[in-house]
């Protein structure tokens with residue numbers, strides 16, 4: 862084997878290793894990383910928005926964020942949205958909230974096509 866073909870073999874081997882390192886794991890579905898308000902928060906001032914930051918990119922058309930009162934009345938405006946320039950932030954605006962407990966329902970499809978959803982609450986004093 863001459864030097865040229867040996868070099869070619871080593872280079873192609875390195876490329877295979879490199880592409881393996883940057884492969885996104887198949888289980889990279891999206892889970893909440895943090896939120897505003899925080900999960901279970903007791904708030905003196907009613908929030909005007911709810912934001913959830915995810916640990917992976919989410920699909921805009923399939924991702925939903927809805928907030929309901931403890932009586933099941935929807936208090937968020939629209940289905941939730943991903944702000945321009947963001948990939949992993951889901952947000953919704955809220956109607957003015959009287960004191961009470963509010964449930965946040967989220968449902969997203971990650972870029973890998975996997976669905977995750979959950980529910981948490983916060984309280985306005």
Ligand SMILES: [Cu+2]
Nearest residue numbers: 888889890975
């Ligand atoms: Cu996944």
